[in-house]
Amino acid sequence: MEVKERINNLRKLMKQRGITAYIIPTSDPHQSEYLADHYKTRVWISGFTGSAGTVVVTEDEAILWTDGRYFIQAEKELKDSGIKLYKIGIPGFPTYIEWLKDNLKEGDTVGFDGKTYAQKDAEKLEKELGKKGIKLVDEYDLVGELWADRPEPPKSKVFVHDVKYAGKTAKQKIEEVRKEMDKEGATHFLIGSLDDIAWLYNIRGRDVKNNPVVISYALISMDNAWLFVDSDKIDDEVRKHLNENGVEIEEYNKVKEYVGNIEKGSKIFLDPAMINRWLYKGIPEDCEIIEGTNITTKLKAIKNDVEIKNQRNAYIKDGVALVKFMYWLDKNVGKMEITEVSAAEKLEEFRKEQEGFIEPSFDTIAAYKENAAMMHYKAEEGKSNYKLKKEKMFLVDSGGQYFDGTTDITRTIVLGNITEEEKRDFTLTLKGHINLINARFLYGSTGSNLDTLARYPLWQEGLDYKCGTGHGVGFLLSVHEGPHSISSRPNTVTLEEGMIVTVEPGVYKEGKHGIRIENVAVIEKDINTDSGQFMKFEVLSYCPIDLDGIDVELLTEEERKWLNKYHKQVYEKLSPYLNEEEKEWLKEQTRSI
Numbered sequence: 347m348e349v350k351e352r353i354n355n356l357r358k359l360m361k362q363r364g365i366t367a368y369i370i371p372t373s374d375p376h377q378s379e380y381l382a383d384h385y386k387t388r389v390w391i392s393g394f395t396g397s398a399g400t401v402v403v404t405e406d407e408a409i410l411w412t413d414g415r416y417f418i419q420a421e422k423e424l425k426d427s428g429i430k431l432y433k434i435g436i437p438g439f440p441t442y443i444e445w446l447k448d449n450l451k452e453g454d455t456v457g458f459d460g461k462t463y464a465q466k467d468a469e470k471l472e473k474e475l476g477k478k479g480i481k482l483v484d485e486y487d488l489v490g491e492l493w494a495d496r497p498e499p500p501k502s503k504v505f506v507h508d509v510k511y512a513g514k515t516a517k518q519k520i521e522e523v524r525k526e527m528d529k530e531g532a533t534h535f536l537i538g539s540l541d542d543i544a545w546l547y548n549i550r551g552r553d554v555k556n557n558p559v560v561i562s563y564a565l566i567s568m569d570n571a572w573l574f575v576d577s578d579k580i581d582d583e584v585r586k587h588l589n590e591n592g593v594e595i596e597e598y599n600k601v602k603e604y605v606g607n608i609e610k611g612s613k614i615f616l617d618p619a620m621i622n623r624w625l626y627k628g629i630p631e632d633c634e635i636i637e638g639t640n641i642t643t644k645l646k647a648i649k650n651d652v653e654i655k656n657q658r659n660a661y662i663k664d665g666v667a668l669v670k671f672m673y674w675l676d677k678n679v680g681k682m683e684i685t686e687v688s689a690a691e692k693l694e695e696f697r698k699e700q701e702g703f704i705e706p707s708f709d710t711i712a713a714y715k716e717n718a719a720m721m722h723y724k725a726e727e728g729k730s731n732y733k734l735k736k737e738k739m740f741l742v743d744s745g746g747q748y749f750d751g752t753t754d755i756t757r758t759i760v761l762g763n764i765t766e767e768e769k770r771d772f773t774l775t776l777k778g779h780i781n782l783i784n785a786r787f788l789y790g791s792t793g794s795n796l797d798t799l800a801r802y803p804l805w806q807e808g809l810d811y812k813c814g815t816g817h818g819v820g821f822l823l824s825v826h827e828g829p830h831s832i833s834s835r836p837n838t839v840t841l842e843e844g845m846i847v848t849v850e851p852g853v854y855k856e857g858k859h860g861i862r863i864e865n866v867a868v869i870e871k872d873i874n875t876d877s878g879q880f881m882k883f884e885v886l887s888y889c890p891i892d893l894d895g896i897d898v899e900l901l902t903e904e905e906r907k908w909l910n911k912y913h914k915q916v917y918e919k920l921s922p923y924l925n926e927e928e929k930e931w932l933k934e935q936t937r938s939i
Contacts, residue, residue: 349393349427352492353408356391359488360403365457367446370401370489373462376540376561377620379826380708382554383497385462387489390496394423396722401429402442404449411442414812415721418856435812443474452479460484460623468623484623502552504560504579506587507822509548511750513652516548516591519645520571526641527566532615534608535641536629537564539620541823542642547573547593549584550822556708557824558747563601563625570594574601602628615641639829646820647830648844653751653821654868657846658886660751661866663703665888665916666923667696667746672759672890673931679761680736686712686725689734689742697746707745707752707825714740718758718860721813721852737762739772739895741860745825754825754848755887756864760894770807771853772861772895777803778851779863780908782815782832782883786872789879790840793832793847800832800851809853816848819866841881845869849883863891888916890935898939910938 360368370392374385379397388394392401392410396419399412408429412420420431432439440448446456456475460468463484471482490496509515514522523546527535537543540559544550551560562575571593580588580595588595596604602625608614610632617640618626629635649657671693678684684692690712697703713723714732718741725731734740740761745754758772782800793816798805800815816832819825830839832847841847850864867883874880890913898906913936921929 349391349429352391353403353428355492356403356488357405359491360457361405363457363483363486363488364455365483365486365488366450366454367402367404367456368488369442369456369458369463370403371458371463371467372397372399373464374561375461375622375624376538376563377464377622378540378554378557378559379824380554380557382500382561384499387459387462387487387493390493391489392424392429393427394420394429395724396420400442402446407449409442409445411439417812418720419722443470446471446480447474447478450475450478450480453481455481455483457483457486457488459487459490460627461487463623464619465621465623465626466618469618500553500561501576501578502560503581504549504551504575504584506584507544507548507550507749511652511656511822512548513650516546516588516593519546519548520566520592522645523566523641524568526645527568527615530615530636530638530641531613532636533567533612534614535566536605536614536616536621536625537566537640537642538622538625539617539640539643541820541827542620542640542646543573544823545646545821546642547588547591549588551579552705556706556747558704558822559824562598565601565604572596572604574598574604601625605629608633617643643829646823647818647827648842649821649846649868650844654844656750657821657868660702660746660748660753661886661888662919662923663700663748664697664746664753664755665920667693667700668744668755668757668889669920669924669932670696670928672757672935673928675734675740675759675761676931679734684734685731686714686717686734687727687731689740690725690744693742693744700746700748702749704747704749704822707747707754711741711743711756713742713860714738716857716859718862719854719856719858720860721854721862734761737764739764739768739859739861741862743862743864747822749822752820752822752825753887754819754864754866755889756850756862757889758861758863758892758895760892764895768859768861769895769897770900771809771855771859772892773897773900774803774807774809775851775853775861775863776891776896776909777901777905779849779865780905782851783849783865783867783885784883784908786880786882787841788877789881791881792837792839793830793841794835794837796841797832797834800849801834804851804853811852811854815851819846819848841869843869843871843881846886847883861895885912885915888919890916890932893935893937893939896939906939913937
């Protein structure tokens with residue numbers, strides 16, 4: 347079935363149900379960023395495969411909203427679909443709520459599936475559309491009714507994440523949560539987000555590709571802790587682990603019943619951005635709701651000493667895999683056929699050789715030449731899959747899930763001759779990277795306070811990138827983790843000691859090239875003066891930055907010192923795990939400049 351036919355069939359269903367406009371978000375019942383195939387309704391209805399976007403369909407319009415990471419990709423994938431692209435954050439493009447408000451009239455009805463729509467977003471709809479007398483209907487999964495060959499919900503087995511990796515038992519974490527609940531005046535804490543639940547109970551799963559989570563809900567009171575999960579996923583070992591840590595297991599589909607039976611007068615803490623509309627409406631009216639960022643989100647963002655130690659180890663293994671891959675690439679490009687797809691597969695082979703590797707932490711972005719201008723490009727056999735040659739640049743953004751941590755790193759590799767423009771853009775990206783990752787900043791700073799440090803060298807040349815500069819990284823969890831980030835978008839979350847964050851500025855020129863240099867760092871205390879406590883970034887990821895891409899004349903003495911020191915550490919940390927040929931190659935790649 348073509349996209350146009352799917353849209354037309356959706357319109358017929360909408361007419362039958364009296365729905366004027368229907369919203370299809372990128373979401374599951376847990377507001378996850380990455381989705382199990384069963385929940386990829388927006389992909390199915392639109393053909394757009396990016397990880398972020400919202401589709402709105404009316405009788406005569408179909409529009410996709412997405413952000414700057416996906417503008418180029420969306421234009422390609424929506425071609426001839428009849429769906430228009432609206433660019434989030436670009437002047438002249440209203441948000442989808444603004445568009446609905448401007449284009450619908452009093453008495454019209456907006457529909458969405460309440461099970462996959464966040465309560466926070468529903469409240470925005472109610473506030474804005476209610477002013478105009480527009481009604482909301484939240485009980486229909488219309489796309490699900492049309493999707494005949496929809497994949498089944500995932501059924502992966504749950505496994506225990508050992509305390510030797512996690513650093514704290516689930517029981518200890520639950521007690522920490524209860525202390526925070528007490529501060530908030532809450533009697534209950536309702537959790538819908540999968541990474542929060544996995545972290546809290548020290549469990550992991552394989553329900554979502556690249557994200558070691560299990561589809562579930564959790565409810566904490568001052569005396570009890572529940573996990574709502576398909577019991578077929580729980581074996582004896584996991585059951586014993588949960589019972590020993592004071593966690594009761596109930597079936598996944600019983601969560602609304604339990605929530606509905608919470609005692610009168612209880613005070614329930616929840617994050618409305620991470621609880622769906624359907625479950626929120628099941629809370630008894632005589633209970634008080636306390637809203638805020640999930641308690642667990644704040645706690646898991648600050649890694650304990652055991653997690654940080656393990657994470658350092660994971661990055662050594664990951665760096666070894668990357669160096670072996672880059673060596674292989676250098677020796678074989680031009681001698682054998684290597685494509686974007688086969689290169690990504692080869693990199694995964696090298697990661698699989700590392701102890702404790704489970705799976706990639708996201709689909710590898712292996713992008714050659716102008717394909718790298720698409721920030722979240724994905725090469726696919728039979729679609730877009732360049733052959734690599736001994737020329738131009740090859741961007742590889744990849745990561746791994748290990749028992750001892752989650753990794754994420756990007757390198758732009760020079761395969762042969764590049765232009766002066768490409769070399770300048772590579773160097774400006776590196777200058778931005780060094781400017782931020784080498785920064786000393788006052789405690790209390792947020793990511794939005796620091797974002798301009800990475801952009802400054804680019805801005806001086808009239809360049810910018812339409813995405814954030816950095817994001818938090820989970821611990822054997824999501825490669826994107828909040829509540830902190832480094833971005834031009836306002837963020838009030840203080841960067842705390844123990845938080846892990848990426849630093850990844852870039853240059854993206856459609857039809858030409860894309861460049862990104864990404865390292866991951868942990869935030870540590872630096873000097874303490876009369877002005878207060880200062881903080882710094884301590885690099886965790888080690889992999890050479892391609893010297894062939896650098897115009898050394900554009901670097902300051904301080905920037906050269908940073909690069910030389912970093913490359914010395916790369917060699918010292920990774921060379922013990924390499925053979926003699928690889929060591930010699932790495933020595934040349936990390937030479938002083």
